[in-house]
Amino acid sequence: MKKKYITREGCLKLQQELDNLWRKERPEVTRIVTWAASLGDRSENADYQYNKRRLREIDRRVRFLRKILEEVMIVDYHPDQEGKVFFGAWVELVDDEDNILKFRIVGPEEIYGRKDYISTDSPMAHACIKKQIDDEVVLDLPSGKKNWYITNIYYSK
Structure with missing residues (x-):
């Protein structure tokens, strides 16, 4: 596996994005999906459909960020x-x-x-x-x- 280089600031930014998605956005969207699903017919429920799609986008980005953060090598100034x-x-x-x-x-x-x-x-x-x-x-x-x-x-x- 080839290492990808990143600045310390860039790595911190990606880690903050991952933390925000996993600890804040995903739980909120999951709560909305659960609430919308409890209303009944999901095929015509815009809240359910939109937030279910948003949940998939979050999960996809989380997987990507975790993979990238495993592969990167921080390069500091010398x-x-x-x-x-x-x-x-x-x-x-x-x-x-x-x-x-x-x-x-x-x-x-x-x-x-x-x-x-x-x-x-x-x-x-x-x-x-x-x-x-x-x-x-x-x-x-x-x-x-x-x-x-x-x-x-x-x-x-």
């Missing part, structure tokens, strides 16, 4: 990373037209809901790894090559 782009780095780039791009390189499970995070699997992350400030990052895009220059690298400590 002083040896300073000055170079590695996992967990915040990177600022500028292109030839002075457009600025800023993002953090994180694990694939952490990017959802964040526009300023990119996955380690992305072409941009691959192009940036091990680079330093003032290094050129070249990406092959469908429209042609695009050049970026690293202006800043820092880590959340």
Whole structure:
């Protein structure tokens, strides 16, 4: 089984989501399903149908989160990373037209809901790894090559 990397903050966020789903949402939805089922005809009971579906969604997400949390390996900042782009780095780039791009390189499970995070699997992350400030990052895009220059690298400590 291949380990997936995650930041400490990302792991904490997934654990909090799992805890919330399992300890708060699921018991509440289960209570509503039980109440709705006691009313009789379930085929025309919207409360029953909707909450039964929501219960399946919660259970599916709980299984997924438990599996992911077993597979992940937390990667913390190490002083040896300073000055170079590695996992967990915040990177600022500028292109030839002075457009600025800023993002953090994180694990694939952490990017959802964040526009300023990119996955380690992305072409941009691959192009940036091990680079330093003032290094050129070249990406092959469908429209042609695009050049970026690293202006800043820092880590959340």
